[in-house]
Amino acid sequence: MQRIHAALARIRSGDYGLCTVCEEEIAIRRLETDPVAMLCIACASRQEQR
Numbered sequence: 001m002q003r004i005h006a007a008l009a010r011i012r013s014g015d016y017g018l019c020t021v022c023e024e025e026i027a028i029r030r031l032e033t034d035p036v037a038m039l040c041i042a043c044a045s046r047q048e049q050r
């Protein structure tokens with residue numbers, strides 16, 4: 001829970017919560033499930049298929 005809180009704080013500061021591939025915003029729900037997610041759902045599922 002602490003890590004999620006830190007992640008949400010970083011989202012507000014603007015240097016977190018964007019996909020590192022397409023720079024789309026990562027859904028908050030996705031970050032709540034996986035606070036260290038660096039990819040949006042689309043890019044993550046694309047990577048998992050490889």
Ligand SMILES: [Zn+2]
Nearest residue numbers: 019022040043
């Ligand atoms: Zn993406």
